[in-house]
Amino acid sequence: MTLPTHVKLVEVGPRDGLQNEKETIPVEVKIELVDRLTDAGFVNIEAASFVSPKWVPQMATSAEVMDRIRRKPGVDYSALTPNMKGFEAALAAQADEVVIFGAASEAFSQRNINCSIAESIERFRDVAQAAKQNGVRLRGSISCSFGCPYQGEVAPDAVADVVRRLRDLGCDEIDIADTIGVATPAKIHAVYETVAKDYPLAQLSGHFHDTYGQALVNIYAALQAGVSIFHSSVAGLGGCPYAKGATGNVATEDVVYMLNGLGIHTGIDLDKVVDAGEFISRHLGRKAASRAGNAIAAKRAG
Numbered sequence: 001m002t003l004p005t006h007v008k009l010v011e012v013g014p015r016d017g018l019q020n021e022k023e024t025i026p027v028e029v030k031i032e033l034v035d036r037l038t039d040a041g042f043v044n045i046e047a048a049s050f051v052s053p054k055w056v057p058q059m060a061t062s063a064e065v066m067d068r069i070r071r072k073p074g075v076d077y078s079a080l081t082p083n084m085k086g087f088e089a090a091l092a093a094q095a096d097e098v099v100i101f102g103a104a105s106e107a108f109s110q111r112n113i114n115c116s117i118a119e120s121i122e123r124f125r126d127v128a129q130a131a132k133q134n135g136v137r138l139r140g141s142i143s144c145s146f147g148c149p150y151q152g153e154v155a156p157d158a159v160a161d162v163v164r165r166l167r168d169l170g171c172d173e174i175d176i177a178d179t180i181g182v183a184t185p186a187k188i189h190a191v192y193e194t195v196a197k198d199y200p201l202a203q204l205s206g207h208f209h210d211t212y213g214q215a216l217v218n219i220y221a222a223l224q225a226g227v228s229i230f231h232s233s234v235a236g237l238g239g240c241p242y243a244k245g246a247t248g249n250v251a252t253e254d255v256v257y258m259l260n261g262l263g264i265h266t267g268i269d270l271d272k273v274v275d276a277g278e279f280i281s282r283h284l285g286r287k288a289a290s291r292a293g294n295a296i297a298a299k300r301a302g
């Protein structure tokens with residue numbers, strides 16, 4: 001099987017990674033994290049989330065983060081926008097890309113965004129239209145594409161159904177998310193094979209959490225299936241407030257290390273990502289959840 005020669009890595013640590021932290025993280029720390037990731041060479045950084053601050057308090061400083069980060073031309077700074085209120089905030093904050101986020105599971109949709117899948121698509125319709133009118137890139141995200149913490153099994157056809165609805169809203173890219181990290185390579189192949197019948201593979205991404213230690217091998221499986229966009233989180237930060245026990249996204253350092261070894265180009269400076277991981281881990285008062293990051297840091301320390 002031929003693997004892609006280039007991969008776009010979307011760094012989601014500042015949003016997916018930090019949203020679940022209980023202690024309020026100073027806005028300066030969030031800004032420095034994004035700036036360090038910009039310096040490391042990412043072309044897409046998920047930096048903000050314009051959701052209800054009652055639901056996700058950690059993201060309440062998103063407007064200030066977006067206002068004060070050092071933006072590099074050519075880098076897309078993305079923000080989650082569940083509805084028009086979120087979209088208007090994202091537009092005011094000059095987000096380059098907005099993310100409408102739904103689920104392939106009814107139960108998760110209710111817990112995460114307080115509405116059914118069908119209702120979520122109706123809410124997203126206005127956001128999608130406004131994004132197009134304002135020339136803002138539109139991404140769709142589908143949680144629980146491989147399993148749901150409330151519902152259990154999720155069929156590939158259920159994912160394909162949401163992919164079609166997001167495609168019809170005009171999404172430029174669609175994330176297939178393993179929110180609770182339960183997928184294994186066979187399921188990865190089954191889901192991408194099904195959804196790629198209705199949407200270009202080149203615009204599908206993989207957003208894999210590492211809860212069961214499967215994320216890297218799942219990325220490898222998705223590469224074999226032809227996927228060339230992946231999400232990862234510096235220092236393996238993260239978890240989801242509406243998926244109990246979910247751990248972080250796959251660690252960026254581990255993904256870059258693997259892709260470097262495979263000779264796949266990302267444009268990312270691994271040493272700078274390791275520095276960013278050490279920086280945020282120091283602030284959180286714990287060791288980074290990245291095997292490669294910790295190994296590189298230990299080697300450097302001698």
Ligand SMILES: CC(C)(COP(=O)([O-])OP(=O)([O-])OC[C@H]1O[C@@H](n2cnc3c(N)ncnc32)[C@H](O)[C@@H]1OP(=O)([O-])[O-])[C@@H](O)C(=O)NCCC(=O)NCCSC(=O)C[C@@](C)(O)CC(=O)[O-]
Pocket residue numbers: 016019049050051052053055056080082083084085086087101112113114141142143144177178179207240241242
């Ligand atoms: C979607 C809503 C807003 C619906 O929440 P709701 O309560 O159904 O909505 P509502 O329209 O009735 O509004 C209730 C209150 O929220 C406010 N509100 C309403 N919208 C906004 C907004 N955009 N920004 C700021 N405030 C907002 C609104 O103004 C009102 O305030 P009040 O009058 O009570 O003071 C709510 O359920 C919510 O914010 N949920 C948070 C969902 C979330 O952020 N989840 C985590 C991110 S998703 C994720 O992590 C998964 C992903 C993407 O990474 C992929 C994966 O791994 O699976």
